[in-house]
Amino acid sequence: MPKRDYYEVLGVPKTASADEIKGAYRRLARQYHPDVAKENPKTAEEKFKEVSEAYEILADTEKRQRYDQLGFSGVASDFGPSGFTWQNFTHVGDLEDLLGSSPLFQQFFGGFGSPFGGGRRGGRSRGRDVELTLRLPLSAAVHGAHPTIDVPHTGPCPDCRGTGARDGTAYETCPECHGEGQVRRVQARGFSQLLTIGECPRCHGSGRKILSPCATCDGSGQRSTVEKIELTVPPGVDDGAVLRVPGHGTGGTRGGPSGDLFVQLEFEPLDHVRREGKDAYSETTVPLATALLGGEVTIPTVEGHANLKIPPGTQPETPFRLRGEGFPAYPGSHRGDFIVIVHVEIPRSLSGHEKELLREAFGPAARSSNSRRESLFRRRPS
Template sequence: MADHYEVLGVSREASLDEIKKAYRRLARELHPDVNPGEDASERFKLVTHAYDVLSNDEQRARYDMGGDNAGFGGAGGFGGFNDIFETFFGGAGGSRGGRPRSRRERGQDALVRVTLDLADVVFGVHRDIEVDTAVLCETCEGSCCQPGTSPVTCDICHGAGHVQRQVRSLLGNVVTNQPCNVCSGYGTTIPYPCATCQGQGRVRSRRTVSLDIPAGVENGLRLQLPGSGEVGPAGGPNGDLYLEITVNNDDVFSRDGDDLLATLEVSMSDAILGTNTTIDSLDGSVDLEIRPGVQSGDVLTIKGRGITPLRGSNRGDLRVGVHVVTPTRIGSKERALIEDFAKRTRAPSPKLSEFHQGVFSKLRDRFRG
């Protein structure tokens, strides 16, 4: 039987990289798809078998020591434990004696970050976003082949995707299934790969995805869109698209669950006498009554002007914390009036009481946070 080193045209001291390069060169030259001659086919089988033996450190060592030329273990010797495992489970990545591998695989999931304003969260919003993912190759439509061509059955494994080898082990002579080195376990080869996608069946491209983002989403939430991710190899099914939500801070309103929080500055005279005013909410103007004697920290609630929950229909409330503004500069006439008012009301002197954080302070801290 021919010497494996001579078959590959390398020296006995050749490195694994040199052996791989020699095999690839000869495989391209002798492959049946390129060289259909009978002699070339037989040489191709010899080259493939020589590579299988010399690319495996254990089999190469046994071969160099004068073991069986077929590379099935030394004469009278036994295969290693790997051979025993391969007997029952097949080679890594192989079909284990079953069907050949499919080129079609599920595509990867994709993640896109979407930035929203608080108003978008209140009502929901429609967005068209640009996504950079793998899409189906329009030239070959996922076949991986040049138009007008198709995959051909592998001449080595005859479409099985695996080849059988006899191994001498502790259990005697056994047969293992290994992935076919020529077709990589697919059972077919592609003699003319698509030039557009290089035989992948997909290309990277930017595409537009239309999104209807529901109301009530929160900062950091991820929404899943099944089947909107990357197309798989050979036109396989799409993965999923995930949207990660980021919500911008608003200059006026902040969020507390499904409620909106805001601060209303009220003059001292309006706080004493009461007044009616109009404020601008996120969905239009709202009339608001301020009762006489309102205090800083009081909360005025406007029903149904908050956020629509993600899983529900009843909107939250708009809660407005009152902040009574005390003037820092007043004229002599105003001072005289206030002094007269103080004498008439006989307000008690300032005194200490138990410390507590008012509602307004909590609202303000939430806003600043």
């Protein structure tokens, strides 16, 4: 891919202000970040690299000046011989609000190292990502939480420092690959030659010949432990949200970086409470007398229980709205509402005495004193 002009990459004019450059970068990085991009991850990664590289130069006054004067050659040294490596590159501050809520992404990106680390070296490979599901009480969706979880972690054996050799010293360089971990084979293929590079069959890529294996890890160089990790669950997350904890997946081989840990959140459902975005819904049934005369009922809420005041004359299926008792939409936002539908329990059978009292109060003879009902009839046009 031929290199494109940095201003062209960000889609800003040569006279663009620092804010315009930052704004353009955020928009594009959000679009192409490999973790969130909707398009082909390969193309997205390429574009993200291109955008990040352009921003790295144009956001720095000094580098931008050099680029303006000398073009790519003025800034080439900034990227080292292996070129730009986005894996190790992040403007933490920018990515925080770029990709979402800050406490979450502080954790996501907190583990990243210096802006420009070394690229991939031969034989090193990144450890696998580990995925877990964590169940939390629904109240954690309101207030956030700091649960501590046990994560099975495979990392370098401490007794042999990952070499697999006793004391970390009882090995010599693999005679087959001379420590490279890889072997090259050249095969003739018609008029051309085919070069293949593969893992060294003798040392399986470690580059070492172990003379005496480490007793702790039986020479594997890896050891499984259970790691306690405290997570930060920000308020306002929904079911299915995924927290990423960098570097807490499986350990890499030959000193390669560890994979990441992904924790998918699942909230324990509450009986009678339904979550819909930032609002919560519930239902309750009150006795007829409470609906007529008013009173108080206890209702389950997201965080436990609350008392709901029932005013006299409450109609069946009346929704009551408890403002701010729902869920926050994102950390720091106002909470939604808790909506309770009140049903009224109509007795299925009555005693003679109850019937008598009801007839007296609400029967045809009592109509004249039931002014509201009477007035309704009167208002109707005849």
